[in-house]
Amino acid sequence: MDLLNVNDRSGQYPRSYYAASAKHLPLMASLQGNISCDVCVIGAGYTGLATALHLAERGYDVVVLEAQRVGFGASGRNGGQLGSGQRLDQGILEKQLGFDMAKKLWELAQESKKLVKDLIAKHEIDCGYGDGVMHAQWRKRNLHHDFSYVEKLNNEYGYGEISALDKNSISEMLGSNVYCGGSFDRGAGHLHPLNFVLGLARACLQAGVRIFEQTKAKGIRHGDPAKIITGNGHVLAKFVAIGTNGYLGDLEQKIASRVMPINNFILATEPLGKEMAKSLIRDNIAVADSRFVVNYFKLSQDYRLLFGGGESYGYKFPLNLQEKPRKPMLEIFPQLRDTKIDFAWGGTLAITMSRMPDFSRLAPNVFSASGYSGHGVGMAVLAGKLLCEVIGGTAERFDLMAKIPGKPFPGGIKMRLPLLILAMSWYSLRDRF
Numbered sequence: 001m002d003l004l005n006v007n008d009r010s011g012q013y014p015r016s017y018y019a020a021s022a023k024h025l026p027l028m029a030s031l032q033g034n035i036s037c038d039v040c041v042i043g044a045g046y047t048g049l050a051t052a053l054h055l056a057e058r059g060y061d062v063v064v065l066e067a068q069r070v071g072f073g074a075s076g077r078n079g080g081q082l083g084s085g086q087r088l089d090q091g092i093l094e095k096q097l098g099f100d101m102a103k104k105l106w107e108l109a110q111e112s113k114k115l116v117k118d119l120i121a122k123h124e125i126d127c128g129y130g131d132g133v134m135h136a137q138w139r140k141r142n143l144h145h146d147f148s149y150v151e152k153l154n155n156e157y158g159y160g161e162i163s164a165l166d167k168n169s170i171s172e173m174l175g176s177n178v179y180c181g182g183s184f185d186r187g188a189g190h191l192h193p194l195n196f197v198l199g200l201a202r203a204c205l206q207a208g209v210r211i212f213e214q215t216k217a218k219g220i221r222h223g224d225p226a227k228i229i230t231g232n233g234h235v236l237a238k239f240v241a242i243g244t245n246g247y248l249g250d251l252e253q254k255i256a257s258r259v260m261p262i263n264n265f266i267l268a269t270e271p272l273g274k275e276m277a278k279s280l281i282r283d284n285i286a287v288a289d290s291r292f293v294v295n296y297f298k299l300s301q302d303y304r305l306l307f308g309g310g311e312s313y314g315y316k317f318p319l320n321l322q323e324k325p326r327k328p329m330l331e332i333f334p335q336l337r338d339t340k341i342d343f344a345w346g347g348t349l350a351i352t353m354s355r356m357p358d359f360s361r362l363a364p365n366v367f368s369a370s371g372y373s374g375h376g377v378g379m380a381v382l383a384g385k386l387l388c389e390v391i392g393g394t395a396e397r398f399d400l401m402a403k404i405p406g407k408p409f410p411g412g413i414k415m416r417l418p419l420l421i422l423a424m425s426w427y428s429l430r431d432r433f
Helices: 046-057 090-097 099-122 140-156 167-173 193-206 274-280 323-332 376-391 396-402 412-432
Strands: 033-042 062-065 130-137 162-166 181-190 210-212 219-221 226-230 233-242 259-269 286-289 296-299 305-308 341-352 358-363 366-370
Touching: 033 046, 033 226, 046 062, 046 193, 046 233, 046 376, 062 233, 090 099, 090 140, 099 181, 099 193, 099 376, 099 396, 130 140, 130 167, 140 162, 140 181, 162 167, 167 181, 181 286, 193 210, 233 376, 259 323, 274 296, 305 323, 323 341, 358 396, 366 376, 376 396
Parallel strands: 033 062, 033 233, 062 210, 130 286, 233 366
Antiparallel strands: 130 181, 162 181, 219 226, 226 233, 259 305, 259 341, 286 296, 296 305, 358 366
């Protein structure tokens, strides 16, 4: 199944709030014929464009191949939350990898947030960036973990931007009584994800990067140079950087065995008006909760509620797509029962067994970064910087990420989806009961 086309029309963005409110770029030409370059980047999302931008600023001749449009995949459809730390919390990383490596991973994640903010400022990207992400806890019995984790980050990692929230504090900030407490991270943030990735693309073009849209990489022949085959030509490149994430397909089997695509869904309500919107979320913050199938939400700049969540089995989007996120939205905000839904869309992200990103050397001159497991706004952008470093001859930080143990999914590529269905069924039941 080709996830590039099964749910979307070729060369078109999904009908999402992001696409409707984006500052679009003109359609760029597809590749016709044969060209050469220093680095060929496959995928024009956060990873690919951040890689291309950093390399171009170092003087490399860079070509980007995008099978659809810039930011077509998860980079232009996600919840827009820029979180602190890695996908796994520091306590788990310490047990798995030791304190020293866990600390280095924390520092990289901190750098990822700074990098996003710096790119927004440097390239004047208008993407509605705001500070603050709340983690909201459903279960009172788990609240002690949230509070102890805040204390851990404060004391052991010197991170004073996060604080604990009791039920009263959350009730003051949100128009919902379902949460028993949680934490608030002032150092995290949120943005309009499609406008951010389009801003990266503009910066790439200004730096001399050649971007080809509607140009699918159909195969990579390893060698020096590598040969990237497309539908109407090929690219000869000294280096290749793969940033396709959930839309990898069968381009590289070694990655596909460790990185699995999954779908998630988001809706946008009609404009609620400032007063109603702020009765739901008092401040300009984003929220993610403790469900395994995470609910995440924020207000748009025109006072809509953007709400993501809901599980799906299989890769084809359901016909009742808006009902997937609407059901948990009404569980949290029942006062929205009669509110019109203006947009609902799905997207494909990628997860790994470890829930940590997969950084791979596939050949001496072919590299990949993917599998951000829902934590990609910061880490995918930082991955681009690390890919630039390893291509430029400084491998230490890329290799640090590549050392994180990553296992193939049991049963290989063919069994990933059946196992996903079993796991999602179990965890969704656990969330309910």
